[in-house]
Amino acid sequence: MIYIFHGDHTAQSYIAFSEALNNYQQHEKFHQNAKSIDPDSLDRFLNTPSLFSETKVVILENPFSLLKVLLDKVVKLINSHPDFDYLFWQDKKVEVTKLKLFPQSTLKIFTLPEVLFSCLNSIQPKNRVDFSQKYQSLIASLPFELTLFWFKNTLRRQLTAYSKFPQDILKKAYLDLIELDKNSKSGTLYEPKDIALERIILSLLDA
Numbered sequence: 001m002i003y004i005f006h007g008d009h010t011a012q013s014y015i016a017f018s019e020a021l022n023n024y025q026q027h028e029k030f031h032q033n034a035k036s037i038d039p040d041s042l043d044r045f046l047n048t049p050s051l052f053s054e055t056k057v058v059i060l061e062n063p064f065s066l067l068k069v070l071l072d073k074v075v076k077l078i079n080s081h082p083d084f085d086y087l088f089w090q091d092k093k094v095e096v097t098k099l100k101l102f103p104q105s106t107l108k109i110f111t112l113p114e115v116l117f118s119c120l121n122s123i124q125p126k127n128r129v130d131f132s133q134k135y136q137s138l139i140a141s142l143p144f145e146l147t148l149f150w151f152k153n154t155l156r157r158q159l160t161a162y163s164k165f166p167q168d169i170l171k172k173a174y175l176d177l178i179e180l181d182k183n184s185k186s187g188t189l190y191e192p193k194d195i196a197l198e199r200i201i202l203s204l205l206d207a
Helices: 010-024 039-047 068-079 114-121 128-139 144-160 167-186 193-206
Strands: 002-006 028-033 056-061 085-089 106-109
Touching: 002 010, 010 056, 010 085, 010 106, 028 039, 039 056, 039 068, 114 128, 114 144, 128 144, 128 193, 144 167, 144 193, 167 193
Parallel strands: 002 085, 002 106, 028 056, 056 085
Antiparallel strands: none
16 A cells, blocks of 8 residues: 655645554555665565564655656556555655556545635735734634744745845844744744734834
């Protein structure tokens, strides 16, 4: 059986992936990530009898990030040994064309709420009311740490590309988010973290 864990909610997908691995503690494992996946090593693992008569399991992290020539070799090996269990984790949503490489697989997809992207898109100059409404819905449905991660990521991308905000003000807001993250983790934040996050973004929108 092939299990594929993927989706844009990478934290949740990796937790589920890790929990699934607990079911294979007594198995002989082949566990590699995209940077170290070697088709020849996988071939030897699949074709060599286990020394202790253990059932084998193949665990691959980010296999769909492999170059096509390597991925094709891995797919061929796996499809030629359908009796083993395979667990794949990808740090993003896997394209449908690549999922079709394993048509008999069981898909475990983890998606972020649509309100997150709606809220991120509302980070626009003079858009206080719209942002605040969406932020309240977001903070009630997503862990603060994950919300903060996406806000930092959004501002960081705007710093390296086109932005409707002045660069100096955008940079200050980004640095304020980093400081918020630091203070939140160290327990030195003087106000509720969700209020602090909203305050920083609203200051940016009002600039």
